[in-house]
Amino acid sequence: MGSLFGVNGKKLQRQYRDYLSEFKDWEQKGHAKQWLVFPENMGPYLSIDETALSKGELYTIITNKKAKGKKGSIVAIFSGTKVEPIIEQLMKIPTKKRARVKEITLDMANSMKTIAKKCFPKAVQVTDRFHVQKLALEALQDIRIKHRWDAIDLENEQIKRAKEKNRAFVPKEFSNGDTRKQLLARSRYLLYKSPNNWTPNQSERSKILFSEYPDIKLAFDLVQGLRHIFNTATTIEVAYTKLAHWYKDVENTGFRAFKTIANTIALNYRSILNYFINRSTNASAESFNAKIKAFRVQFRGVRNTEFFLFRDQSQKLCVN
Structure with a gap:
């Protein structure tokens, strides 16, 4: 698009990121590379899974099944799969809100089970078939x-x-x-x-x-x-x-x-x-992971993780 109007594409993207978008004033920018939490997207049925954003680096993603991979899907995104940092941030969500989670689907990784047990103690854990x-x-x-x-x-x-x-x-x-x-x-x-x-x-x-x-x-x-x-x-x-x-x-x-x-x-x-x-599965989480990968391809990879997550948000994939 930039070349069509005789504008340098990289410069246009930089101008959009730094001035035209609201990325500079994004309230979650300071910690976006490590974690993002959207308590408003919590629901009684959740999925927890991991996906790669760039260069094989894994992110742990918790999604609301009801959203079916669409608007309001993301409850939280964490860089890596280490249990302690994830639990630390999730525990900041009010206890009553976390106690409303009835079921959470996951794989057989012990780390996922530990996160689910500690943060959502009343939820039934379901291993994805x-x-x-x-x-x-x-x-x-x-x-x-x-x-x-x-x-x-x-x-x-x-x-x-x-x-x-x-x-x-x-x-x-x-x-x-x-x-x-x-x-x-x-x-x-x-x-x-x-x-x-x-x-x-x-x-x-x-x-x-x-x-x-x-x-x-x-x-x-x-x-x-x-x-x-x-x-x-x-x-x-x-x-x-x-x-x-x-x-x-x-x-x-x-x-x-x-x-x-x-x-x-x-x-x-x-x-x-x-x-x-x-008969719950992680299908909704896999659907959302596919959307993230498609979004990544659309923007030709992830050079700036924070801005990528911000664009995710602005595309209505993350929040209500």
């Missing part, structure tokens, strides 16, 4: 990746032997045209989906993959089983029973990564089971 499922999906993908590296090593060895014999190497193809290496690489996305959402090509590829690698099929079934519990269990009691059966299935497979997940679920079972009270 998608964080649990993500762990299972990562364990499944790790098995696939291990097989892929083995396939790459095998193909490299076959190419080497072919060269030694002055022969052209022609890799074996499966019925769908994939080589072994391609089969494992191209199966990545279908493993994230439920079978009823596969395309015909993905369905054909899955049959070959599971036939060649029964352990991937076994791990895939565990992931689908966990997803099925979250989708179908209607009460805490039913979910508890189904998770116990899933835990036994994991032990029978002998998969180390899945056993770690099962133990993690066992250690966090109370907050995980709380999901089945209202």
Whole structure:
């Protein structure tokens, strides 16, 4: 826009920041880089999550679920994930206001749980189901990746032997045209989906993959089983029973990564089971994080964190 009118863009931005906007007189400017708190945006249902604003630097963000990632979403933003500074600022919010929080969704990080317990003592803590499922999906993908590296090593060895014999190497193809290496690489996305959402090509590829690698099929079934519990269990009691059966299935497979997940679920079972009270997730927090990232892209990164947060506010993302 600046070049259109023959104005230096950086100079125009600087003039806007320092003189045209109200940034210079912003009351929260002095501590904006460390924390921002908007008590007026408090509600009975909150989410706490972390996101990166720039250069991978993490910020802890508490949002009001009712706002659904829109106007009035942000309750607080804190630089970093250290517990003590966050608790210090949140405790400045009146006790009665904090006591009205009924539920807060979070991941399985102990820091998040400590913040929630200390600052919102009457709130039910709910572990986000998608964080649990993500762990299972990562364990499944790790098995696939291990097989892929083995396939790459095998193909490299076959190419080497072919060269030694002055022969052209022609890799074996499966019925769908994939080589072994391609089969494992191209199966990545279908493993994230439920079978009823596969395309015909993905369905054909899955049959070959599971036939060649029964352990991937076994791990895939565990992931689908966990997803099925979250989708179908209607009460805490039913979910508890189904998770116990899933835990036994994991032990029978002998998969180390899945056993770690099962133990993690066992250690966090109370907050995980709380999901089945209202079926609450961190979706609103993720939605807001996506808006922040889009805003960051729009302004080509974050050079001045305080001004970025001020613009967030002026764009009505933060406050009522």
